[in-house]
Amino acid sequence: MKSNGRLVFGKIRLAAVQAESAFIDLDxxxxxxxxxxxxxxxxxxxxxxxxxxxxPFFPNWYETLPDNALTRGFDxxxxxxxxxxxGEHIEAVAAACKRGRISAVVGVNERLAATTGTMFNTQxxxxxxxxxxxxxxxxxxxxxxxxVHAPGRTGHYNAFTTDFGAVSxxxxxxxxxxxxxxxxxxxxxxxxxxxxxxYFAPPLPMSEAILTxxxxxxxxxxxxxxxxxxxxxxxxxxxxAGTSEWRTFLGEQRARKTGxxxxxxxxxxxxxxxxxxxxxxxxxxxLEDVIIPKFVHDFAGHYNRPELFAPLFGDESxx
Numbered sequence: 001m002k003s004n005g006r007l008v009f010g011k012i013r014l015a016a017v018q019a020e021s022a023f024i025d026l027d028x029x030x031x032x033x034x035x036x037x038x039x040x041x042x043x044x045x046x047x048x049x050x051x052x053x054x055x056p057f058f059p060n061w062y063e064t065l066p067d068n069a070l071t072r073g074f075d076x077x078x079x080x081x082x083x084x085x086x087g088e089h090i091e092a093v094a095a096a097c098k099r100g101r102i103s104a105v106v107g108v109n110e111r112l113a114a115t116t117g118t119m120f121n122t123q124x125x126x127x128x129x130x131x132x133x134x135x136x137x138x139x140x141x142x143x144x145x146x147x148v149h150a151p152g153r154t155g156h157y158n159a160f161t162t163d164f165g166a167v168s169x170x171x172x173x174x175x176x177x178x179x180x181x182x183x184x185x186x187x188x189x190x191x192x193x194x195x196x197x198x199y200f201a202p203p204l205p206m207s208e209a210i211l212t213x214x215x216x217x218x219x220x221x222x223x224x225x226x227x228x229x230x231x232x233x234x235x236x237x238x239x240x241a242g243t244s245e246w247r248t249f250l251g252e253q254r255a256r257k258t259g260x261x262x263x264x265x266x267x268x269x270x271x272x273x274x275x276x277x278x279x280x281x282x283x284x285x286x287l288e289d290v291i292i293p294k295f296v297h298d299f300a301g302h303y304n305r306p307e308l309f310a311p312l313f314g315d316e317s318x319x
Contacts, residue, residue, distance in 0.1 A: 015040035016260035019279035026081035041100025049193035049226035062144030082111035098130025125160035159187035215267035222293040
C-alpha cells in the first residue's frame with residue numbers, strides 16, 4: 001500500500017483466472033470476465049490476472065487446422081469480436097473493477113480502431129478505481145498468432161502502478177524473454193501477471209513450460225507471480241478438431257483441467273488449481289516477502305552491470 005507516496009508493505013489476496021471464455025463471443029466473454037471480477041472482489045482479492053486474449057478467445061485454430069476457408073472464417077469472426085481500447089466492452093470490465101475495488105490485468109484480442117484488419121495480443125491494465133492505466137502488446141506473435149496478430153507497438157512498457165505497488169506483466173512465451181523480464185525488473189514489481197492460453201500443441205506440455213519459465217522469472221524479479229490459464233471449452237473442440245487425433249488430444253486437455261498457479265518470490269508454488277473445478281485460484285501473500293530476496297539479487301540495481309552488456313546491442317553482427 002502507499003502512504004504519503006511511500007510504499008507500505010502489507011498482506012493482500014491475489015486471484016488467478018482458470019476459466020473458459022466463450023468461443024469468439026465478445027459479449028459473452030465480457031460478461032464472464034465481469035462475473036469473475038465480481039467473484040474475486042467478493043472473496044477479498046486486490047488483484048486479478050486473466051489469461052491470454054480471454055476476450056474474446058485465443059486463436060489456437062492454426063494449431064489444428066490448415067489455412068483454409070474455415071480458419072479464415074474464424075479470423076473474420078475474431079476481428080468482428082475483438083476489443084477496441086477505449087471501447088464499450090473494456091469499459092464494462094473497468095466498471096466491474098471499480099465496483100469491486102480490485103485491480104486487473106485482462107488479456108484481450110485488441111482491434112486497432114478504425115481499421116479492417118489489424119489486431120494485437122494485448123494485456124490491459126485496470127486499477128481499482130476503474131481507470132484503464134495502460135496496456136502491453138505482445139512484442140512478437142508466436143507461431144499461429146502470426147496469422148492474425150501484428151507485432152506490438154507499446155515498446156518495452158510492461159508494468160503499471162496499483163494502490164499496493166507495481167505490477168508487471170508478460171504474455172505466454174514472453175515470460176522467458178530475458179529482455180522483457182529486465183524491462184519488468186526496472187519497475188520493481190511486487191506481483192507479476194503471466195497470461196497463458198488454453199494449451200500448447202504436442203510435444204510441449206504447457207503446465208511444465210509455465211513453471212519452467214516463471215519459477216525462474218519469480219526468482220529473478222523477486223516477486224510473486226500469477227500464472228493465469230484458459231480452459232478448453234467443448235464448443236472449441238467441436239469447431240477446430242480437424243482429425244480424430246486432435247479431438248482426442250483436446251478432449252484430454254479439457255478433462256485434465258490445467259490449473260492456474262501462484263508462485264512466491266523464490267519460485268515456489270504456493271497455490272495450484274490443477275484438476276479443480278473452480279474458475280478462480282486465490283493466494284494470500286505478504287508483500288514484505290519480496291524485500292530480503294532483493295538484497296541478494298537486484299537485477300535492476302546493485303546486482304547488474306548494464307554498461308558491460310550495452311555493446312551487445314550495437315553490434316549488428318551479433319543479432
